[in-house]
Amino acid sequence: MVKRIDHIAIAVKSIAETLSTYKMLIDEGVAHVSEEVVEAQKVKVAFLTIGDTKIEFLEPLSPESTVAKFLEKRGEGLHHLALETTDIHQEVTRIGSKGFEVLNEPRPGAEGKVVSFINPKGTSRVLIELVGDPR
Numbered sequence: 001m002v003k004r005i006d007h008i009a010i011a012v013k014s015i016a017e018t019l020s021t022y023k024m025l026i027d028e029g030v031a032h033v034s035e036e037v038v039e040a041q042k043v044k045v046a047f048l049t050i051g052d053t054k055i056e057f058l059e060p061l062s063p064e065s066t067v068a069k070f071l072e073k074r075g076e077g078l079h080h081l082a083l084e085t086t087d088i089h090q091e092v093t094r095i096g097s098k099g100f101e102v103l104n105e106p107r108p109g110a111e112g113k114v115v116s117f118i119n120p121k122g123t124s125r126v127l128i129e130l131v132g133d134p135r
Contacts, residue, residue: 007055041066045110103117104116
């Protein structure tokens with residue numbers, strides 16, 4: 001079951017430059033930033049948390065990463081909408097049975113979570129990421 005929107009992700013060329021811009025928009029005392037590298041996806045990730053809301057910034061670490069290819073094709077901008085699930089494996093099965101194309105089996109993602117993506121062709125051209133706890 002989908003519980004809530006977990007985060008909105010933006011593909012960027014430079015997390016450092018982007019965070020500088022967003023920090024000017026938002027009172028730094030309100031926002032919290034955490035950064036990590038997700039080797040499996042060849043990206044550097046930064047989460048800007050404002051209250052219960054997170055914006056994820058994705059910076060490619062390799063020209064072969066899917067984020068690098070996204071930037072090359074589309075430029076910086078909205079990459080995906082992430083939905084938190086109570087059981088990601090069950091949700092992947094449920095969504096697949098509804099006719100949506102699941103792009104990958106649940107795999108390691110940022111923040112110790114497990115992620116799976118849904119083809120944007122079936123969701124008004126918005127890439128959907130399902131996020132869940134590893135089990």
